[in-house]
Amino acid sequence: MDKALVSLRERFRQRCFDDLSLLRAGMAEPVAMTERRFQTMIHHLSGTAGVLGFGQMGDLAREIDDVLSDGGDVRPAQLRSLEAALEAAALPPGQPAS
Amino acid sequence: MGAKLTVLYVDDDPDLRTLAGLCLEADEDMAVRLAESGPQALALLDEGGRPPDVILLDVMMPGMDGPCVFAEIRSRPFVRDTPIIFVTARARPEDAASYCALGAAGLIAKPFNPTAFAPEIRRIAALARG
Numbered sequence: 450m451d452k453a454l455v456s457l458r459e460r461f462r463q464r465c466f467d468d469l470s471l472l473r474a475g476m477a478e479p480v481a482m483t484e485r486r487f488q489t490m491i492h493h494l495s496g497t498a499g500v501l502g503f504g505q506m507g508d509l510a511r512e513i514d515d516v517l518s519d520g521g522d523v524r525p526a527q528l529r530s531l532e533a534a535l536e537a538a539a540l541p542p543g544q545p546a547s
Numbered sequence: 548m549g550a551k552l553t554v555l556y557v558d559d560d561p562d563l564r565t566l567a568g569l570c571l572e573a574d575e576d577m578a579v580r581l582a583e584s585g586p587q588a589l590a591l592l593d594e595g596g597r598p599p600d601v602i603l604l605d606v607m608m609p610g611m612d613g614p615c616v617f618a619e620i621r622s623r624p625f626v627r628d629t630p631i632i633f634v635t636a637r638a639r640p641e642d643a644a645s646y647c648a649l650g651a652a653g654l655i656a657k658p659f660n661p662t663a664f665a666p667e668i669r670r671i672a673a674l675a676r677g
Contacts, residue, residue: 453565453566453569454566454569457562457565457566460562461562464562489607489609492607492636492637493560495636495657496560496563496605496635496636496657496658497560497562497563497657497658498658499657499658500563500566500657500658500659500661501562501566504658507658511636514636514637515637515639518637
């Protein structure tokens with residue numbers, strides 16, 4: 450089980466690169482946040498990150514998911530916080546954040 | 548020893564599906580089947596054999612979402628009374644109320660606690676069966 454969890458965490462970490470690109474696209478062009486692909490990514494993060502040990506990332510994604518599902522405007526600070534969490538998770542283990 | 552509690556877990560997220568499968572298989576008294584979509588879950592049910600004792604449904608899935616799958620399941624007489632639990636990151640009180648209004652046996656919020664996952668399913672299923 451522990452071995453499988455490590456493997457899942459590694460797969461998730463790699464997925465963070467793709468999610469980071471999508472998040473940055475939304476930050477650069479807010480209309481991208483209305484796309485289903487973006488909203489699905491946020492929703493998946495909100496459900497998956499916490500289970501795999503990335504609790505803070507999951508909490509940040511959930512806040513954004515709630516705002517999006519209510520049709521509200523996501524604050525830039527929320528996006529920046531999630532970006533930082535994704536960057537940290539995407540780093541190879543043992544590599545310090547810049 | 549009695550028969551195992553059979554669980555069908557439906558989620559489009561491959562990581563969560565794998566993790567849920569591991570959590571449930573770690574319980575010796577549970578047997579689990581996994582489906583990546585509503586249509587796949589319905590196809591599994593329609594294959595015949597012993598229907599699951601409990602069905603866990605993700606809510607937000609592409610194509611056919613959880614509530615749609617729920618309605619399809621309920622239209623099948625052989626699983627009409629099977630407890631269905633929604634598993635979702637969107638688990639605010641108003642969301643929970645809407646799932647219960649549909650007739651769900653319960654709701655498990657994502658992120659779920661891997662060690663508490665199987666006991667929680669067992670608890671909700673027991674309550675639903677009275």
